[in-house]
Amino acid sequence: MTPRTTETAGQTVPPEEIKAVPVRHPGRWVAAALVLVLVAMFVNTLLTNPRYDWDVIGSYFFSRRILEGLAITILLTVVAMAIGIVLGVILAVMRLSANPLLSGSSWVYIWFFRGTPVLVQLLFWFNLAFLYPQISLGVPFGPSFLHADANSLITPFAAAILGLGLNEGAYMSEIVRAGILSVEHGQAEAAQALGMSRGLTMRRIVLPQAMRVIIPPTGNETISMLKTSSLASVITVTELLYAAQLIYSVNFKTIPLLITASIWYLIVTSVLTAGQYYIERHYARGAARELPPTPWQRIRRTLFTFHPPPPAIPSQQPPGGGR
């Protein structure tokens, strides 16, 4: 056995730090230069091409109609995702049920809603009044109490919520199911051995652990939903894209308004990404020995922590002071 430190007359001398010439990477420099040139060209055209109409983008960026469109887009995303997540959990638990009727109907639902384009589903809900002009609430095959005209009940916004939410439920159920299956069977068994019911086990033990697997793809779905909600423009919901379209159909500033909408989509996506990071971190409790620092903590640590410089010469240290 070789000791890590050399003993010299009772004094510990730490081993000399390695000083070597690092490997050079000329390829990296060439690639970096190439990328820099391309970026410079892109920035140049953004600034010098007058057809971008940056002043138009600036004047419409905070305009009332664009901001209202943005609000509708966010509302559509939040409500459709909420429906999708609740429906997804229900469908996933049904799919894993021992009852063949429940798991079968969940399978058929997923098969149908994943198998048809979401645009077709939106148009279908929008035109529901053709199939059912009257919608009524009552006893099945019996008398009904509440009647409503389908055209006034299924507004374009309601049709968009239904179309996007029901479609999302099918995708979310597969994500939730994968999460539930990722939790070791011993966990449910230990909970049951303590006398916990199946519902309680699912809620307190399995789902919180499944969240670690469920959150990243759900963040993905939310971002995807934000953009998919622009499909609602075809059924005359004045969300962000349709609001921009309404403006450029009058003033013909097509590209500047599309850029305006795109910047807003990018901003909201960035906010969602940051939110996802913190939710993931919350559910990582217990999965790692120590939670990774948040970006803010990392910045503070690098700014305010004093790093002592490594000693230039391996100096002699008092006995027992070194390792």
Place this chain on the structure above:
Amino acid sequence: MSAAARTPPIPGAGPMVLAEGLRKSFGRLEVLSGIDLQVARGEVVCIIGPSGSGKSTLLRCINHLEKINAGRLWVDGELVGYRQQGDKLYELREREICAKRAEIGMVFQQFNLFPHMTALENVTEAPIRVKGMPKTQAADLATQLLDRAGLKDKASAYPKQLSGGQQQRVAIARALAMQPKLMLFDEPTSALDPELVGEVLGVMRDLATSGMTMIVVTHEMGFAREVGDALVFMDGGVVVEAGRPRDVLSNPQHERTRSFLSKVL
């Protein structure tokens, strides 16, 4: 079925666990082929045997985690999984089964601690959610149990931050928090580093001294000899031999027991 003719044991008296002609199969594979077993109150019974002999399945049957196919099984004088009225057996509802499981503690080979909860939360979860115990009272009880397991300063640690031995001691505290009348141990030290086995066996020894009824599936012959009141050797889904640990270990009557012990001792 001869078991039906006999008088069932009385709750609160008689043996804690009584099995008669117990059978369990998974599909075509019969894992338990007629088990007769009796565990008295306060008794520590160790079960040994080769893997696949049905030891774990027997424990899981006692805790309602598996349904038995034939025979009768009583815990504390009550049928496991069924209610008998006259000659008819009625399956228990989920709520009734949960209530029975809550009275039986179980410790697993792989610990199965809840990784998203601290050691304290692992112990308080079931008393709060199943028994409806107030949170402060559950925390007091958990602190006391963790202290007894020598883990007072680990209450706020997550399972990943604990050694295997510490995790298993938390798991024992978690089971004890439900104040069970019977504790089942399914190879509690088999997944541990040899160095850590002792600390877990120590906690189990204390528990046995306190008068807890325990059924321990184990390969620790030393523990079985010192702490066990009875030793059961199982093979091929039947009890081959049972008796006082000293007698079974030093003077086995069956050839199968002799050949098993010659390999493990």
